[in-house]
Amino acid sequence: MTFRAVVFVGLCVSIGIAWIIESGAADVFLEATRPDFQKIPLGIAGIENMGGSESPEGRVKLGTRIEDVLKADVRRSLVFALVDLPSFGIKVSHLGAEPDASFKQAAENGVSVIVWGKAGIKSGSKDTDLSMDGYVYDTGSNEVVGGKRYVGSTSVARLMAHRFADELVFRYTGEPGIARTKIAYVSELGTARELFVMDYDGYEPRQLTADGFLNLMPRWSPDRRFLVFTTYRNRNTQDIDMIELATGKRWTLVAQGGLNITPALSPDGKALAYSSSHEGNAELYRLDTHTKAVQRLTTNAAGDLSPSWSPSGRELAFTSDRNGGPQIFLMSADGSNVRRLTFDGDYNAAPAWSPRGNWIAYVCRTPKKEYKLCVVTPDGQKHLQLTTGLGVDDSPSWSPDGRHLVFSSTVDGKSQIYMINADGKDLERITFSGTHNSAPSWSPAS
Amino acid sequence: MKMSPASYLPLILGVIVLGIPACSKKAVRSGGDTQALQGEMAKGGTAKEGTGSSFPDTSFSGRDDSNSLRGLDRNPSEERLSGNGSGAGNQGGTGHSNAVIAKADSGAAARQLAEIRAEQVASVSAGLRDVFFTYDSFSITDEGRHALSGDAEWARSNPYAQLKIEGHCDERGTSAYNLVLGEKRAKAVRNYLVELGVTPTHLSVVSYGKERPFCTEHTESCYSQNRRGHLVVKTGK
Numbered sequence: 001m002t003f004r005a006v007v008f009v010g011l012c013v014s015i016g017i018a019w020i021i022e023s024g025a026a027d028v029f030l031e032a033t034r035p036d037f038q039k040i041p042l043g044i045a046g047i048e049n050m051g052g053s054e055s056p057e058g059r060v061k062l063g064t065r066i067e068d069v070l071k072a073d074v075r076r077s078l079v080f081a082l083v084d085l086p087s088f089g090i091k092v093s094h095l096g097a098e099p100d101a102s103f104k105q106a107a108e109n110g111v112s113v114i115v116w117g118k119a120g121i122k123s124g125s126k127d128t129d130l131s132m133d134g135y136v137y138d139t140g141s142n143e144v145v146g147g148k149r150y151v152g153s154t155s156v157a158r159l160m161a162h163r164f165a166d167e168l169v170f171r172y173t174g175e176p177g178i179a180r181t182k183i184a185y186v187s188e189l190g191t192a193r194e195l196f197v198m199d200y201d202g203y204e205p206r207q208l209t210a211d212g213f214l215n216l217m218p219r220w221s222p223d224r225r226f227l228v229f230t231t232y233r234n235r236n237t238q239d240i241d242m243i244e245l246a247t248g249k250r251w252t253l254v255a256q257g258g259l260n261i262t263p264a265l266s267p268d269g270k271a272l273a274y275s276s277s278h279e280g281n282a283e284l285y286r287l288d289t290h291t292k293a294v295q296r297l298t299t300n301a302a303g304d305l306s307p308s309w310s311p312s313g314r315e316l317a318f319t320s321d322r323n324g325g326p327q328i329f330l331m332s333a334d335g336s337n338v339r340r341l342t343f344d345g346d347y348n349a350a351p352a353w354s355p356r357g358n359w360i361a362y363v364c365r366t367p368k369k370e371y372k373l374c375v376v377t378p379d380g381q382k383h384l385q386l387t388t389g390l391g392v393d394d395s396p397s398w399s400p401d402g403r404h405l406v407f408s409s410t411v412d413g414k415s416q417i418y419m420i421n422a423d424g425k426d427l428e429r430i431t432f433s434g435t436h437n438s439a440p441s442w443s444p445a446s
Numbered sequence: 447m448k449m450s451p452a453s454y455l456p457l458i459l460g461v462i463v464l465g466i467p468a469c470s471k472k473a474v475r476s477g478g479d480t481q482a483l484q485g486e487m488a489k490g491g492t493a494k495e496g497t498g499s500s501f502p503d504t505s506f507s508g509r510d511d512s513n514s515l516r517g518l519d520r521n522p523s524e525e526r527l528s529g530n531g532s533g534a535g536n537q538g539g540t541g542h543s544n545a546v547i548a549k550a551d552s553g554a555a556a557r558q559l560a561e562i563r564a565e566q567v568a569s570v571s572a573g574l575r576d577v578f579f580t581y582d583s584f585s586i587t588d589e590g591r592h593a594l595s596g597d598a599e600w601a602r603s604n605p606y607a608q609l610k611i612e613g614h615c616d617e618r619g620t621s622a623y624n625l626v627l628g629e630k631r632a633k634a635v636r637n638y639l640v641e642l643g644v645t646p647t648h649l650s651v652v653s654y655g656k657e658r659p660f661c662t663e664h665t666e667s668c669y670s671q672n673r674r675g676h677l678v679v680k681t682g683k
Contacts, residue, residue: 133522136518144520145518145520146517146518146519146520146522147518147519147520147522148518148519148522148525149522149523149524149525150524150525150526150527151524151525151526151527152526152527152528153528155529156527156528156529159527160527163515163525163527166515167515167516167517167518170515170517171517171518176514176515177515180513189555190555191559191658192555192558193657210554210555211554211558212554212555212556212557212558212559213558214654214657214658216621216625216657217621217622221504221506222504222506223504223506226502226504232652235558235561235562235652236610236650236652237652238625238652238653242501242502242504244502251500251501251502252501253501258629259625259626259629259653261622261625261626262622265504267506268505268506269504269505269506270504270505270506272504275622275626277626277629282626282629289501289503289504289505290503290505303623303626303630305622305623305625305626306620306622306623319620319622319623321623321626325582326623347582347619349619349620349622349623350620350621350622350623363619363620365619369618371618371619371620392617392618392619394620394621395620395621395622410617410664413664415617438621439621446513446514
């Protein structure tokens with residue numbers, strides 16, 4: 001092992017320790033990040049439809065809808081294995097505030113957690129006030145370990161399920177879960193491309209810009225209040241703008257002329273790394289978001305772009321074509337200690353450093369000239385191709401728990417957005433309409 | 447259908463009515479510059495200084511607590527959720543604050559289309575020819591040199607015209623790297639025009655990468671149309 005690799009492993013260990021200290025439940029967190037971590041078998045006995053639980057659309061009752069969303073969230077958590085209770089010999093006869101008699105059999109049948117609840121329009125309140133109760137039964141302690149009671153308008157039914165799913169993940173791992181996270185992306189409207197934000201599962205899309213031209217490659221601020229992105233002012237210059245999601249207010253961060261692309265805020269939000277060609281060709285710069293001072297990070301005749309911060313904020317992965325075709329490089333956040341990371345193939349680009357620090361995802365061109373997702377460890381020792389087949393895959397972005405990637409692909413014809421596990425399993429399409437959806441960026445967790 | 451299209455359907459329909467460019471109608475997708483002067487004025491000094499100076503400090507120390515989980519409870523108290531909004535979770539309450547939903551600003555889209563069309567008309571009447579590139583390449587071919595000699599002749603005989611060179615790429619490759627490749631193509635075209643005697647200050651470049659394709663099929667004949675240096679006569683003031 002080289003000296004550099006030793007330093008890197010040390011860095012990973014210290015990041016891991018820091019993360020454990022931050023999380024509220026260090027003991028269970030350790031369990032969940034062990035390589036041999038076994039998913040916790042969890043059954044959902046049902047979310048019972050109570051009075052007035054017809055959804056506004058009338059077809060699916062609200063309890064049933066919440067149950068469906070909850071099941072999908074639990075499955076995607078990768079913390080739990082969603083089990084079908086009847087096939088485990090558990091026949092639920094009654095769902096109330098107390099655990100059903102059948103739950104006692106669950107432990108011996110290998111089920112660790114049973115979740116159930118009820119949802120309906122709250123009696124004596126406005127007719128749109130939805131109430132949901134959820135209960136969690138732990139077979140190990142043979143008791144109800146806790147529950148939640150949510151109220152809100154029927155329009156937040158999905159959010160109730162997402163929030164309950166995240167509470168489950170938090171209870172068993174100490175991590176916040178990803179069910180309430182968002183994905184920012186670009187969607188085509190006519191000949192324009194505008195910024196949108198949707199829930200992590202593809203629902204609830206919201207349009208953020210309406211400029212009538214091109215807005216590209218959004219990235220989140222670490223506090224999830226802002227997006228930074230490239231905008232074509234007057235169709236001729238590429239500036240880097242920031243938009244506040246709650247208000248739609250916009251600021252121009254970089255307007256230097258030339259190419260100004262691929263902005264990325266550091267994990268502490270104190271620096272913006274970006275690529276600009278205003279001094280000739282695309283180089284990387286670093287803007288201090290407090291003092292507004294700009295520091296140039298790269299100096300060569302080739303294109304340098306797509307900076308992605310390590311979780312510690314001490315290093316950057318980026319794309320450079322200084323050796324011919326684009327390849328992934330690493331450097332310290334001050335521009336020193338540059339070294340090439342990828343050597344396989346003649347085209348590797350769009351790096352995305354995992355929030356856990358252990359992988360860098362990127363777009364690799366295969367020998368068949370297909371553009372697919374690959375991952376490589378930051379020491380370059382191990383690399384894997386995650387996707388195969390037709391279609392151009394682009395713009396990988398990690399979930400904040402480091403267990404999933406979101407990316408765009410033309411595998412089904414038009415560019416749409418897909419989710420995949422970090423090990424290449426469970427490919428799932430999450431956008432279905434429109435002529436073009438691309439450049440997904442997964443929000444931090446809350 | 448997951449993504450409710452109701453909010454932007456009118457805009458899409460409007461654009462369809464105005465004419466979505468087919469592969470052959472390339473000029474509808476070309477750019478323009480009529481707003482450049484106003485834009486420079488609106489930006490004030492920021493363009494010269496390089497960066498905007500008034501944007502908020504984005505530094506972040508710790509998670510926002512307002513949206514954080516409260517944990518399971520044996521006797522749970524009522525938790526009110528509001529607005530499944532954008533993810534900006536610092537507005538109080540346990541829900542998400544509502545994101546601003548941009549109004550489908552048909553005014554902006556219509557203005558952009560009108561300006562693009564004006565440039566299209568000017569460029570067609572000038573008889574400008576585009577330059578096509580091979581896969582991965584930004585070298586100008588012999589055919590491209592031939593096209594550019596005619597373009598240079600037009601530029602020299604129209605010394606008050608401002609030409610914009612758009613660099614375009616096919617859909618293969620990443621969005622980000624194709625923006626760099628598109629700029630290399632546009633600059634290769636500009637440099638050759640300068641070699642042919644066109645005044646450099648009459649030329650500007652912009653890269654659209656793979657974001658404004660002339661043709662959207664996944665075929666080589668379509669890809670080859672999209673690997674292009676597209677010349678446009680600026681019609682703005």
